[in-house]
Amino acid sequence: xxxxxxxxxxxxxxxxxxxxxxxxxxxxxxxxxxxxxxxxxxxxxxxxxxxxxxxxxxxxxxxxxxxxxxxxxxxxxxxxxxxxxxxxxxxxxxxxxxxxxxxxxxxxxxxxxxxxxxxxxxxxxxxxxxxxxxxxxxxxxxxxxxxxxxxxxxxxxxxxxxxxxxxxxxxxxxxxxxxxxxxxxxxxxxxxxxxxxxxxxxxxxxxxxxxxxxxxxxxxxxxxxxxxxxxxxxxxxxxxxxxxxxxxxxxxxxxxxxxxxxxxxxxxxxxxxxxxxxxxxxxxxxxxxxxxxxxxxxxxxxxxxxxxxxxxxxxxxxxxxxxxxxxxxxxxxxxxxxxxxxxxxx
Numbered sequence: 001x002x003x004x005x006x007x008x009x010x011x012x013x014x015x016x017x018x019x020x021x022x023x024x025x026x027x028x029x030x031x032x033x034x035x036x037x038x039x040x041x042x043x044x045x046x047x048x049x050x051x052x053x054x055x056x057x058x059x060x061x062x063x064x065x066x067x068x069x070x071x072x073x074x075x076x077x078x079x080x081x082x083x084x085x086x087x088x089x090x091x092x093x094x095x096x097x098x099x100x101x102x103x104x105x106x107x108x109x110x111x112x113x114x115x116x117x118x119x120x121x122x123x124x125x126x127x128x129x130x131x132x133x134x135x136x137x138x139x140x141x142x143x144x145x146x147x148x149x150x151x152x153x154x155x156x157x158x159x160x161x162x163x164x165x166x167x168x169x170x171x172x173x174x175x176x177x178x179x180x181x182x183x184x185x186x187x188x189x190x191x192x193x194x195x196x197x198x199x200x201x202x203x204x205x206x207x208x209x210x211x212x213x214x215x216x217x218x219x220x221x222x223x224x225x226x227x228x229x230x231x232x233x234x235x236x237x238x239x240x241x242x243x244x245x246x247x248x249x250x251x252x253x254x255x256x257x258x259x260x261x262x263x264x265x266x267x268x269x270x271x272x273x274x275x276x277x278x279x280x281x282x283x284x285x286x287x288x289x290x291x292x293x294x295x296x297x298x299x300x301x302x303x304x305x306x307x308x309x310x311x312x313x314x315x316x317x318x319x320x321x322x323x324x325x326x327x328x329x330x331x332x333x334x335x336x337x338x339x340x341x342x343x344x345x346x
Contacts, residue, residue: 025121029128047139059164085126090232092161101163108141113150184331187306189228269339
C-alpha cells in the first residue's frame, strides 16, 4: 500500500464545494425566470417543459446554440461578468426570432479552469436577467471546472435556446421576392461578433486600455463601448410578427450584412445603399485604425445595423409607424432584386 498522502478532487484542481456555492448563489435568479411551461425545479438531471401550458400545441420547435466569443476576454479585462450573460441570451433570442419563433426556454453552459463562485454566479445571473426580461425560462444548464484544459481565470459561456412558431407563420425566406424594402434596425455596438479583430486594433495597434476614453468614442471608455449589451429585438418586433407584416428577417451577427442576408435571400439579391446610414463612432474608429476596406468591415462587424426586415412596399408605412412610435429609428437600406442570392452595394 502506498505511503503517499490521500488525494482529493480538489488536489486535482476541481472544487466541488465551489460549484455548489455558485449554484446556490444563482438559484433564486434562475427560479425568477420560470414561466408557466416549467414543470421542474433547479437541480434535476433534466429540465421539464410543458408546451401545452404555453399554448403551443400545433407549433414547430426552433432551436439554436451560440457563444459569446472573445467578448469574454474584454469582460475579464474589465472585471464585469453579468453583461455577457445578457449578450448570450439576447443573441440566441434574436437568432430564432428571425424565423418567427417565440422563445420558450434557455439553457447555459459555463466551462472554466478554476471555478470562482462569484464570477460564475454573475455569468448565470446575467443570463437570468435577460431571460426574465424576455419571459424565457432558464430551464437548466451545466457548470464544468476543467483544470488543464482552461487556464486559471479563463472561462467560456455557451447558450442553447428553444422556441416555437406556428406552422403557417414560419419565416424561412420563402416569402422573399423582388421589390421588397430592406429596413435596418440599429445595433447597440459590436453585439457579440468581431471581437478578435476589434481587440487587435484597439489593444494591440492603438495600445488602449479598457479605461481609456479616446476622443473618437465621444467620452465613452473602450471597455464601455466594447461591453455594450447585445440588443434583444423581440419586444420591438413581436407585434409586427403577430400581424404578419414582415416577409423575412436577418439577424446581423458574424459575417455582417455580407454573409447574413444571403441566408434568407434565396435567388434574390439585396441591393444596399452604403450611404443610407451613419456608422456609430466605434465602427468608424475600427475601420480607420484598422485600415479596413468596405467588404471586410461589413463582413466582420454589423456596422451599426443589428437586424434587417424585408417588407412589402404595401406594409412599409405600417411597419415604420410601429417602429417610430417606439422611438426606433428606421434605416432605409435598399431593396431586393432578382439575382443570385448575394448582397450588392449601391
